[in-house]
Amino acid sequence: MLSVVLSSCPPGDAQRIADALVEQRVAACVLVVPAVVSTYRWQGAIQRDAEALLVIKTPSARVAACMEALRQAHPYTVPEMVELPAGRVADAYLAWAIAQTN
Numbered sequence: 477m478l479s480v481v482l483s484s485c486p487p488g489d490a491q492r493i494a495d496a497l498v499e500q501r502v503a504a505c506v507l508v509v510p511a512v513v514s515t516y517r518w519q520g521a522i523q524r525d526a527e528a529l530l531v532i533k534t535p536s537a538r539v540a541a542c543m544e545a546l547r548q549a550h551p552y553t554v555p556e557m558v559e560l561p562a563g564r565v566a567d568a569y570l571a572w573a574i575a576q577t578n
Contacts, residue, residue, distance in 0.1 A: 490528035
């Protein structure tokens with residue numbers, strides 16, 4: 477089974493985080509989607525920030541390790557980490573993802 481983990485971060489940190497996750501073999505692939513805007517409530521006020529979105533692909537068995545590595549690399553006090561289990565994944569892609577994270 478494969479999971480997708482979503483996380484937003486400051487644009488200047490996105491590639492560093494993506495590289496760290498792949499280098500540590502907790503993610504097979506990380507897409508960096510630049511130029512998203514997050515609107516959220518923080519400390520009682522509505523905030524709006526330019527961010528990058530990380531779309532992290534990892535075997536479901538590696539999600540906990542991926543999230544821990546993400547937490548350590550992330551500059552936010554409360555980083556977004558949302559797992560989306562993939563219902564269907566091409567067999568060849570799943571085999572490749574598992575091989576990249578072993």
